[in-house]
Amino acid sequence: MVNALNGNCPSPFLQETLFPSVGGFIDGRYCEQVTLGNSTYSCCLPCPLAEWRYDTDLHAKIDVASWISVAILPLCIFLLVSYAVLPVKWTHRHYLSICFTLGICCMEIAFIIPLGAKPEQCYNAITPNDMHSDLSCAFSGSLLLFGGWMVVIWSFIRTLAFHLQVCWEVVLGPKFMWIAFVSGFGIPAIGLAVMLVLTGVSFRFGEICHINVTNSLYDYWIPVMIFAAASLFFQLSTMIYCIHIYLRSLFDKSAASSTGSSGLPSYTSSVRTVTARQAYRRVRRVLQLQWRGVALVSIIIANVIFFAVVFINLDNAVAPTARNVKTATPWLVCLATTGGDRASCRTYAEAIGPNEATLLAVVILLSLVGFWNFILFARPSMFVGWLDFCRSRVRGRNEFVSADANSRFADHKGFEMLTTTVKTxxxxxxxxxxxxxxxxxxxxxxxxxxxxxxxxxxxxxxxxxYVRPSLSFSGPRSPSSQARGWDHQSTFAPGHERE
Known part of the structure; x- marks a missing residue:
């Protein structure tokens, strides 16, 4: 059977013309033109391609990221349930944190789906499955891309909100909130629809579907990088402004000398000095409230830049260009001469795209985004709030009057009780x-x-x-019945009638 599929191609390559031209992801085949005598044949590496380029147990290593997501998803659900059930005094919930957590949940679910579905990566011996031929691929790839879009967009919205509050003293109201909702959910939905129509997802490495190569640079990576770069710009500009305000208030000695002399306001200190001190207090207060969001956005921006660089490098490595063919020729020749000995040809494969450690780092870092979200936003007060919530439930359930209350407290004359049955x-x-x-x-x-x-x-x-104190003036006193006369001689005031 293997010899029949090899056709005129050397082992382990399979002749493309012996396979149907429909079904699966045709563009995902890794084929090269081989000239034998006067004939040219299209010879393809067997599917999956990642097991030829990397170790054969790559999918088992990538499953580690899926199991990490299994452990992290309950933490994200804990945050969402806490936001929904507990009062805001315990959770300090905000729509920016809630929507960000929803995007992370989508990404974690995308990693968990393959563990239950156990999808088949290949449609046939040379063709990988895609979203049209495998349902789990469609769901995992769509959730991964939609969650990635949401995380990037809400990171941008958070950095923009932080920049407006700190640098421009803008009070964010309902208008900004509704614009954030429309942008935070609308842009990922539109971007996902465009990506699925123009590019699609397929099995590229591991059992999780990723975006394909065709047009992915224009409908996914460039837009994502634009929002990530804008987030980085607002983040850096805000930090520079905070450092500027801090240094200006730190080296301002005129205000300290003027306030130490007296408690009265001094006219020697300029308005600029007072404004610098006030601005520093305001910026410090905002930083104390939002340092968690700043730290999380910084982690997300660093991850997005790293992911984009790795995936763009991977797409460029497998693109059918003359340069890539020249780079991959030593590896392909080694496979053909050794009959498919992957271990012997591993040194030649290192020149093609990112190495295995880099791919594993990308997948594991993607799954760890929810962990950082939980570490930064799971406040200790949440656990106190859940303890208070459970105590209130138990206390409310046990609040009842016992049937033997009257017999147990029959002698109640010594208790002070207010009643409306007293007739006197x-x-x-x-x-x-x-x-x-x-x-x-x-x-x-x-x-x-x-x-x-x-x-x-x-x-x-x-x-x-009631015993009245001797010097008590609290009781009512009637006015004197006798009119008090006016003796103008005992005072210096003039009388009503002159003598």
């Missing part, structure tokens, strides 16, 4: 109305004691008499 008027302290106070005051002499209403109090079901 002495059981309540009612404030008299103004008319009653006026009537009582008119019926009493100026030195009379206050009414019994103010002298009685209820304590433990017994009546107690």
């Amino acid at each position: 008027p002495e059981a309540f302290m009612r404030s008299p109305s103004p008319t009653q106070m006026d009537a009582q005051d008119r019926s009493r002499s100026p030195m009379a004691s206050p009414s019994p209403t103010f002298e009685r109090a209820v304590h433990l079901g017994q009546e107690a008499r």
Whole structure:
């Protein structure tokens, strides 16, 4: 069977004309034109290509990234559930963090799908599967690209928001939030649709589908790099501004000398000095609140640049160009002369594209994005909030009155209880109305004691008499019944009638 598929091609190459021209990802075949005598044949390496270029157990090593995603996805779900259930005082949730975490979940799910689906990488002996021939490839590739788009876009939105708050003192309101929602979900959706139509995804290395080579530079890598570069620009400009504000307030000695002399404002310090100190306090406050987002965005930008460089290098290495054919010729000749001995030809394969360690680093770093998100945004207060949430649930479930409460506390005379069943008027302290106070005051002499209403109090079901302190002026006093005369001789004021 192998000899029949080899055709006129040397082993281990297979003759392309012996395979159908439909089904699978035809452009994913790695074929070269070989001239034998007066005839030219298209000879292809067997699928999957990565196992010829790298070690045969490459897919097993890439599965490590999938198992890492299995461990990290529950952490991302924990953050989302905490944002949804706990109050904001425990989680400090924000729509930027929530949407960023959703994008990371898409990427983690893309790595987990192959573990359950166990997809077949090859459609036939020389043709890899793509999104049209394998359903798991379509889902894993789409989720990976959509999650990558979301992470990049929301990193850009976060850096833009941070830049506007720090450098321009802009208060972000609902308008910015809705623009962020439309951009953060709309751009990845449009970009994914364009990529699937113009480029598509297929099995390139491992059991996770990645974007194809055709037009991928224009519909994915260049737009992603543009947003990543813009995020890097805003991040660096914001950091430079913060350093400038810090240095300007640090070397400002006029404000310190002017404020140390007296508590009054001094006119010797300029307005610029006061503004620098105020700006430094404001910037420091914003940095204390958003340093987690700044650190995460920095990690994402570094990863995106690294991913783009590696994948673009890989795409250029497998593109059917004259330069690539010249570079790969020693390796292909070695395979043909040794009958497909991969170990003997490994030294020649090192000149073709990135090495195995680089590919594994890309895949593992992709799966570790959720880990950094959890480390930076899982605040200790979240765990305190969950503890409080569980305690409130248990306390609410156990709050009931026992059936033997009356028998257990039958002797309740010693307890102070407020009840509305007391019929005696002495059981309540009612404030008299103004008319009653006026009537009582008119019926009493100026030195009379206050009414019994103010002298009685209820304590433990017994009546107690109120004892007025000797120098107390809190009780009501009626005005004097006799009119006070005006003795102008005892003062220096003139009298009403002159003598």
